[in-house]
Amino acid sequence: ETGVTQTPRHLVMGMTNKKSLKCEQHLGHNAMYWYKQSAKKPLELMFVYNFKEQTENNSVPSRFSPECPNSSHLFLHLHTLQPEDSALYLCASSQGSVLAGFGGRETQYFGPGTRLLVL
């Protein structure tokens, strides 16, 4: 148990569906992240939030919409996804993030992931 939880753990959706992934961290961290892990590829950073403000959007298509209502919760809203969006989506948190001046020194703690299948 890393202190970062994600729900649901598995999700199957059609291309016309709208769904949301939820991440919650119980570590008192200020930064939260969404990563995508596709088969046979390294983890790709999607979004970074620091103190609830989005500080990075790594050229992610608009069919992925993040929301960070507070420092403990992070959502990823999904709509009109494509089959190639099927992947493991991982949430992470850290004490600080780049713009807080930590420059990557902070350890990131990952949740268990949501395995998404788009049909």
Added chain:
Amino acid sequence: GIQVEQSPPDLILQEGANSTLRCNFSDSVNNLQWFHQNPWGQLINLFYIPSGTKQNGRLSATTVATERYSLLYISSSQTTDSGVYFCAVPSNTGKLIFGQGTTLQVKP
């Protein structure tokens, strides 16, 4: 940008054997992390090791920052060690850049 290469890409061990996983990176870094991704997908931090050597049970890691590599040692491997091992370093903007991983299978 910074490149991260891990070797070997795949490794099969008999239970009880020892192994060494390597991570090379192309630029100087102020942080390096090793992760284990279990067969269910969960990514677990193993070490935060910008330099020097750390040990945690049967696992230890050494980073030689001046030579831009890090090693992860697994001793007396167990079937529960199976999974993918990633190293990650921050880019100059602080984003974590992950290697491709080493897939380890430990056979009973």
